[in-house]
Amino acid sequence: MIAQVQPLIPALRRYARAMLRDRDDADDLVQDVLERALGAWHARREAASLRSWLFAILHNLALDRLRRIARRGTSEPLEAVPEARLATPATQESAMEQRDVLTLVALLPEEQRSVLLLVGVEQLSYAEAASVLNLPQGTVMSRLSRARERLRRMMEGERPAVRPALRIVP
Amino acid sequence: MTDIPMSEADLQAHVDGSLSPERDAEVSAWLLAHPDEALRVAAYRAQTEALRAALDSIADEPVPPALDLHLLDRARHRRAGLRSLAMAASVAVLLFVGGMAGWALRGWTVAPGTGTAALAREAASSYAVYASDEARPVELAAAQRTALDGWFSARLARPIAAPDLRSAGLSLIGGRLVATEHGPAGLYLYRDGKGRRMALYVRPMEVEGTARMTARRESGVSGWTWADEGLGFGVFGSASPEYLHDAANQVRLQFQRT
Numbered sequence: 001m002i003a004q005v006q007p008l009i010p011a012l013r014r015y016a017r018a019m020l021r022d023r024d025d026a027d028d029l030v031q032d033v034l035e036r037a038l039g040a041w042h043a044r045r046e047a048a049s050l051r052s053w054l055f056a057i058l059h060n061l062a063l064d065r066l067r068r069i070a071r072r073g074t075s076e077p078l079e080a081v082p083e084a085r086l087a088t089p090a091t092q093e094s095a096m097e098q099r100d101v102l103t104l105v106a107l108l109p110e111e112q113r114s115v116l117l118l119v120g121v122e123q124l125s126y127a128e129a130a131s132v133l134n135l136p137q138g139t140v141m142s143r144l145s146r147a148r149e150r151l152r153r154m155m156e157g158e159r160p161a162v163r164p165a166l167r168i169v170p
Numbered sequence: 171m172t173d174i175p176m177s178e179a180d181l182q183a184h185v186d187g188s189l190s191p192e193r194d195a196e197v198s199a200w201l202l203a204h205p206d207e208a209l210r211v212a213a214y215r216a217q218t219e220a221l222r223a224a225l226d227s228i229a230d231e232p233v234p235p236a237l238d239l240h241l242l243d244r245a246r247h248r249r250a251g252l253r254s255l256a257m258a259a260s261v262a263v264l265l266f267v268g269g270m271a272g273w274a275l276r277g278w279t280v281a282p283g284t285g286t287a288a289l290a291r292e293a294a295s296s297y298a299v300y301a302s303d304e305a306r307p308v309e310l311a312a313a314q315r316t317a318l319d320g321w322f323s324a325r326l327a328r329p330i331a332a333p334d335l336r337s338a339g340l341s342l343i344g345g346r347l348v349a350t351e352h353g354p355a356g357l358y359l360y361r362d363g364k365g366r367r368m369a370l371y372v373r374p375m376e377v378e379g380t381a382r383m384t385a386r387r388e389s390g391v392s393g394w395t396w397a398d399e400g401l402g403f404g405v406f407g408s409a410s411p412e413y414l415h416d417a418a419n420q421v422r423l424q425f426q427r428t
Contacts, residue, residue: 002239010229101220120218
């Protein structure tokens, strides 16, 4: 079991941090996920992929936390979130652009953000994402489409001069 | 090729590279003929790459020790172990408490050093010592019954009278005062038709002023104990418990009448 789950931990941490935007909160959440996974290992349906099972636990716990934070009203305004807490500072020239994209993604509605992250970053299949989010695949697709379009407009709105070059991969 | 119907889902799947090679080629061809859509798809690809670039460093970080599955698993087993240990401990405590309760219940519901349980031991000891004494089992014989009753009444600070147990086939031999750690106790000795002796032991009760009649067996002697209105009684002898029970009932009835 450990051998199967261990390789997925970096991805779980990545998704948790993208959702919660705080390194300690995110790792705490992942620990919670791992403990539950250890406890519920035998209740796991073999048919479901391990990855979507773990991400489903993580996603639901993340939503619980986000709702608790929202209820408490202690969620700090996005501008106040230190950049370092969003991600480790990139050293490349594109560091600025990367932080921009994270800031903008954080502005997306949660339901769009999670689809965008699961499909775009974690590279889950649409079926896996649908299983994680407990949604029909069609809903996942339409949310993905809305998320990408919204992010595109935000990015263009922020940097109108920079337009993505037309690039068609054969 | 360019008029192939194209769905939004196909475009998204093209961004994610999840189309079959054939379909993907069709989408690529369609996009060549639809530059606006091609621009949009390219933007999606760019944002996806930007997102991955921004977040991939997290996955490259060393996993903190708090997320080490081996440690978490061990901690979980320790907790489970502690839980079963706690369970075992509580079972042991319950058994111990149960055992103690059982021990205490020998003397009804009070500790063995007090109540009718203690009285039972005293009565049985008194029986063993005095009933077997052929030379001088009693200090005051039945002939001095009035003096005996007066003596007991004075020392036990309540009216005491030797019950008449002739209906049970028992005749009074006499009695003596016995010292106990709870103060003085009165001991009446009776004799049945077969020459067997029976002791009636009486003393005030500090605890358990009222106790139901309970069968006792102390150091090989059978008997019954009970308590009424602060006075404890023990009837012990070598006769059968049933026979002694009859006698005990007679004693009880006669004391209740006084």
